[in-house]
Amino acid sequence: MRRCRGFGVLFASIVAWGACALPARAAEETDALFASGSTALAEGRPGDAIADFEALADRGGINAAASYDRGLAYADRVRIGAEQPGDLGRAAHGFAEAIALAGDPLLSKDAAKALTLVRSEVARRRTRTGEPVELDQGVALGRALVELAPENVWAVLAMATSVLLGLGLFARGNASDRRQRVGATVVSAVAAPLLVATAVLTLASRSERLHLVEGIVVASAAHPADDKGVALPGASPIPEAVRVEITGTRPGWVKVERGSQSAWLPSQSVRVLARY
Amino acid sequence: MLVFFLPLRAGASAPELSVRLSADVVGQGEDVQLTLQAMSDEGSPDSPSPGNTPGFSVTGSSSGQQISSSWVNGRVTQKQGLTTTWVLRAKEQGTFTIGPPSIAIGGARFSGNPVRISVVAPGHAPQRPNPFDPFGMGLPFDPFRNFWNVPTPNVEPARPPTDPKLALDAPRGAFVFLHATTDKASVVVGEQVTLHVYLYIDATERDADLNDVHEATADDFVKRSLVEDDNSEKNAGNAIVGGRLYVVRLLRKWALFPLKAGDLEIGPMSLTLSRRRSAVTDPLRESERIFVHVTEPPLAGRPPGFIVGDTGNFTLSATTTPREIDRDGAVGVTVELSGTGNLPASVTPPARAGIEWLAPEMHEKVGATSGDRFGGKRVFSYVVRLHKEGMVDLGDLTLPYYNPDTRSYGLARAPLGVVTVRPGATPAPSAEAAFDPFAALPAARSQPSLARPEPRYLSDTPLFWIGLCATPIAYVLASGTKALVQRVQRARAARAASPERDLEARMSAAVAACRGNDPRAADAAVTRVLHAATVAKIGVNVRDAEGAEVSRRLAGAGVEAQVARQIEDLIHECESARFSPDAVEMSAVRERWAAARDVVQALRRAT
Numbered sequence: 029m030r031r032c033r034g035f036g037v038l039f040a041s042i043v044a045w046g047a048c049a050l051p052a053r054a055a056e057e058t059d060a061l062f063a064s065g066s067t068a069l070a071e072g073r074p075g076d077a078i079a080d081f082e083a084l085a086d087r088g089g090i091n092a093a094a095s096y097d098r099g100l101a102y103a104d105r106v107r108i109g110a111e112q113p114g115d116l117g118r119a120a121h122g123f124a125e126a127i128a129l130a131g132d133p134l135l136s137k138d139a140a141k142a143l144t145l146v147r148s149e150v151a152r153r154r155t156r157t158g159e160p161v162e163l164d165q166g167v168a169l170g171r172a173l174v175e176l177a178p179e180n181v182w183a184v185l186a187m188a189t190s191v192l193l194g195l196g197l198f199a200r201g202n203a204s205d206r207r208q209r210v211g212a213t214v215v216s217a218v219a220a221p222l223l224v225a226t227a228v229l230t231l232a233s234r235s236e237r238l239h240l241v242e243g244i245v246v247a248s249a250a251h252p253a254d255d256k257g258v259a260l261p262g263a264s265p266i267p268e269a270v271r272v273e274i275t276g277t278r279p280g281w282v283k284v285e286r287g288s289q290s291a292w293l294p295s296q297s298v299r300v301l302a303r304y
Numbered sequence: 305m306l307v308f309f310l311p312l313r314a315g316a317s318a319p320e321l322s323v324r325l326s327a328d329v330v331g332q333g334e335d336v337q338l339t340l341q342a343m344s345d346e347g348s349p350d351s352p353s354p355g356n357t358p359g360f361s362v363t364g365s366s367s368g369q370q371i372s373s374s375w376v377n378g379r380v381t382q383k384q385g386l387t388t389t390w391v392l393r394a395k396e397q398g399t400f401t402i403g404p405p406s407i408a409i410g411g412a413r414f415s416g417n418p419v420r421i422s423v424v425a426p427g428h429a430p431q432r433p434n435p436f437d438p439f440g441m442g443l444p445f446d447p448f449r450n451f452w453n454v455p456t457p458n459v460e461p462a463r464p465p466t467d468p469k470l471a472l473d474a475p476r477g478a479f480v481f482l483h484a485t486t487d488k489a490s491v492v493v494g495e496q497v498t499l500h501v502y503l504y505i506d507a508t509e510r511d512a513d514l515n516d517v518h519e520a521t522a523d524d525f526v527k528r529s530l531v532e533d534d535n536s537e538k539n540a541g542n543a544i545v546g547g548r549l550y551v552v553r554l555l556r557k558w559a560l561f562p563l564k565a566g567d568l569e570i571g572p573m574s575l576t577l578s579r580r581r582s583a584v585t586d587p588l589r590e591s592e593r594i595f596v597h598v599t600e601p602p603l604a605g606r607p608p609g610f611i612v613g614d615t616g617n618f619t620l621s622a623t624t625t626p627r628e629i630d631r632d633g634a635v636g637v638t639v640e641l642s643g644t645g646n647l648p649a650s651v652t653p654p655a656r657a658g659i660e661w662l663a664p665e666m667h668e669k670v671g672a673t674s675g676d677r678f679g680g681k682r683v684f685s686y687v688v689r690l691h692k693e694g695m696v697d698l699g700d701l702t703l704p705y706y707n708p709d710t711r712s713y714g715l716a717r718a719p720l721g722v723v724t725v726r727p728g729a730t731p732a733p734s735a736e737a738a739f740d741p742f743a744a745l746p747a748a749r750s751q752p753s754l755a756r757p758e759p760r761y762l763s764d765t766p767l768f769w770i771g772l773c774a775t776p777i778a779y780v781l782a783s784g785t786k787a788l789v790q791r792v793q794r795a796r797a798a799r800a801a802s803p804e805r806d807l808e809a810r811m812s813a814a815v816a817a818c819r820g821n822d823p824r825a826a827d828a829a830v831t832r833v834l835h836a837a838t839v840a841k842i843g844v845n846v847r848d849a850e851g852a853e854v855s856r857r858l859a860g861a862g863v864e865a866q867v868a869r870q871i872e873d874l875i876h877e878c879e880s881a882r883f884s885p886d887a888v889e890m891s892a893v894r895e896r897w898a899a900a901r902d903v904v905q906a907l908r909r910a911t
Contacts, residue, residue, distance in 0.1 A: 059752070061608065062752050064608070066748065066749075066750050069748050070748065070750075072656060072657045073654065073655070073656060073699070074655050075652060075653075075654050075655035075656075076608075076609075076654070079608035079609030080608045082608070082609075083606065083607070083608035083609070083610070086603065086606065087603065091752045091753050092753040092756075093749035093751065093752050093753040094752060094753075096748075096749055097748050097749055100745060100748050103742050103745060104742070105655050106742065107740065107741075107742045107745075108655060108656065108657040108658070108659075109660050110653075110655030110656075110659075110660075110661065112652070129753070129756070130753065130756075131753065131754070131756035131757075132753060132754075135749065135753065138746035138747075141744075141746055142745055142746055145741065145742055145744060145745060146742075148741065149741040149742070152741065179761055179762075179763060180759070180761060180762055183761070183762035183763050183768060184762070186772055187762075187768070187771060187772060190771070190772045190773070190774070190775050190776065191775055193775060193776055194774070194775020194776055194778060194779055195775070197775075197776065197779040197783075198779055198782075201779070201782075201783060220776075223772075223776070227772060230762075230763050231763070233763075234761065234763045234764075237761070279566070280564075304756065304758060
């Protein structure tokens with residue numbers, strides 16, 4: 029019995045040690061990869077920096093600075109003339125991911141500036157080859173409306189209109205004279221549709237937060253295909269570095285929406301933006 | 305005949321076991337001898353056992369001891385041996401694994417190798433060599449007429465040796481069939497899977513005429529042939545399948561390298577058998593459809609730069625010439641990538657500022673290596689232009705890979721060395737070359753971002769949605785409750801004022817009064833019941849009517865004359881008794897009350 033208890037204590041100790049040691053080891057590994065990548069980037073070895081930052085991403089490390097530096101490494105490889113196909117798209121992906129993840133406004137601003145430079149270079153190259161330069165087709169009206177304010181702002185507005193509606197209704201029910209009654213009716217009539225609108229916007233914002241998956245095109249030209257994988261006739265390739273919404277997946281393919289266009293692309297040509 | 309020789313321990317004291325089977329194909333009901341010979345210098349071997357003998361019965365055994373001595377370099381070594389032979393009789397047809405036979409030496413038990421044997425139909429086993437006729441001459445000149453009692457040689461021609469590895473339990477088709485196997489069922493992405501496709505032809509048949517060949521599909525694999533010419537059949541040997549002898553030919557031998565993770569399918573190879581025989585109803589022959597479970601190499605320990613699919617065992621070497629050039633000149637870098645596995649088709653050169661790697665020229669020599677492994681070497685010849693002066697370090701070429709044999713990652717590395725770049729002619733300024741689209745890129749971050757606190761969202765809590773709906777719902781509930789209460793109150797009030805309600809109340813009062821001892825009060829109660837009944841049932845008030853006016857009003861309202869008369873009489877009797885100076889008996893009052901109830905019932909029926 030005592031022996032069993034001894035084994036139990038030993039087992040519990042091993043489990044506890046494992047629970048503490050493994051995350052610590054993983055953190056050390058990701059820190060080392062970041063440091064190695066930063067050093068390589070600073071020493072003008074973008075290939076090595078890319079390898080380190082990609083290894084960091086493979087391990088699930090989500091960090092705005094790492095995404096930003098990864099974007100810089102890809103851009104640097106283009107800059108020194110050692111460009112690989114898709115480097116501009118991957119650079120744009122790193123910067124877009126950094127914007128989405130950054131809690132630091134300065135990093136977000138730098139990433140936005142770098143993203144603009146990358147997209148400008150893509151547009152410049154497309155101009156030279158006579159292709160359309162319109163990269164960003166914008167988002168749908170509904171999504172633009174939802175993104176006008178953060179989710180919590182919509183939630184607070186909805187709560188406020190709810191309270192306003194309740195007050196108006198009670199005042200209307202208990203009004204003693206006609207003027208009070210009219211005033212309460214007007215308040216209720218305004219607050220009710222506002223409540224519906226803000227509640228819908230809150231729901232849409234929440235749904236976007238939980239379900240929206242976006243990616244960046246990382247192929248120099250991604251050819252849209254139909255459900256059977258056959259290239260869509262007449263459809264022009266989706267340019268590199270363009271942001272698309274991913275609405276479905278199947279082995280080897282992702283379904284994307286860009287503006288009003290919906291099509292399947294090879295999964296290697298789109299890289300998903302990480303989110304917290 | 306199979307012989308396995310097994311030294312079980314290293315060094316001089318290792319016991320030596322050999323297992324021998326007198327035949328590898330026997331007919332059903334025939335005997336075969338299994339022999340285990342053990343030699344040891346550690347003790348006397350004893351307690352031999354044949355092990356498992358599925359499909360056979362042990363009909364007898366015999367043992368014999370040996371002692372051998374050797375004198376080497378002045379040292380005498382003595383070994384003791386035991387040779388045991390078991391006689392096994394085949395009970396059923398098929399291919400069986402017998403053994404492993406074992407023996408005890410010095411308290412420990414040692415096992416030899418198991419042996420495989422095929423049992424065919426009686427009389428179909430190949431002829432075994434006659435121990436008295438080592439040359440297979442059949443003793444044609446036996447002057448003593450079978451003096452040695454040697455059995456007459458079987459007239460059936462001898463069968464060729466068969467390979468138990470090719471044996472199958474049952475054929476997959478008549479006369480001819482295809483059979484596909486892989487050496488592994490579970491691999492990582494990029495690891496070699498060797499596919500063999502065999503053609504089995506019944507040995508009693510002539511060559512099959514085959515056409516309409518469709519190759520096995522393996523869309524999720526990189527496919528490399530391990531033989532020089534896929535179109536030439538290779539004889540793989542003979543095999544026993546379902547008790548019959550088949551000639552086996554190797555049609556395909558491919559190294560397949562999976563491209564992705566998942567359960568990947570290797571489709572069947574098919575061909576059509578052209579025969580002019582009515583027995584062949586379905587000429588199509590297909591090999592098996594095989595699924596290979598493919599996973600990605602482990603994430604733990606994965607080196608930076610590893611590309612999933614670079615699986616094998618690789619080495620890199622590189623030479624750079626010349627080592628001294630002028631600025632904007634070029635050097636040649638020859639990179640040799642060799643090893644086994646799916647050799648990567650390209651090697652990413654180290655990207656450095658001022659070093660321009662032009663597209664390489666590639667030569668390869670790949671194919672089957674030892675042990676059916678695919679491999680070889682690829683040589684990449686780069687021209688590298690150097691645009692900066694000084695001692696330029698070209699860096700290292702690296703190729704991380706996953707070695708499936710050791711289940712670990714490796715890194716092939718080849719240093720490219722340093723090139724001395726002398727100042728060259730000043731290049732003409734070029735606007736295009738001067739343009740740097742990324743000159744304005746912001747600075748890199750040297751520290752990881754601080755973990756961003758996860759924001760809390762109001763809409764994630766149910767309380768938010770409850771609160772959102774609370775005030776409108778509270779208003780609706782309050783308004784509804786108020787309206788409901790008012791409605792109930794109105795209904796109650798209306799119900800309390802109705803003639804029916806009044807009649808029920810007065811009847812209850814009359815019942816109570818009739819149970820008491822006050823006849824006058826009881827008569828008054830009965831009178832009130834009658835008044836209330838006329839109002840409730842026919843809507844006629846007779847309170848202020850006297851005498852015949854009561855019956856007249858009631859008759860006017862459609863009441864039967866008899867009933868109207870009864871009501872009038874009862875009212876009159878009650879009034880008379882009530883105001884009579886004489887005492888009235890309660891029994892009389894109760895009789896009037898009973899009559900009054902009958903009248904009320906009559907009025908109810910009438911309405």
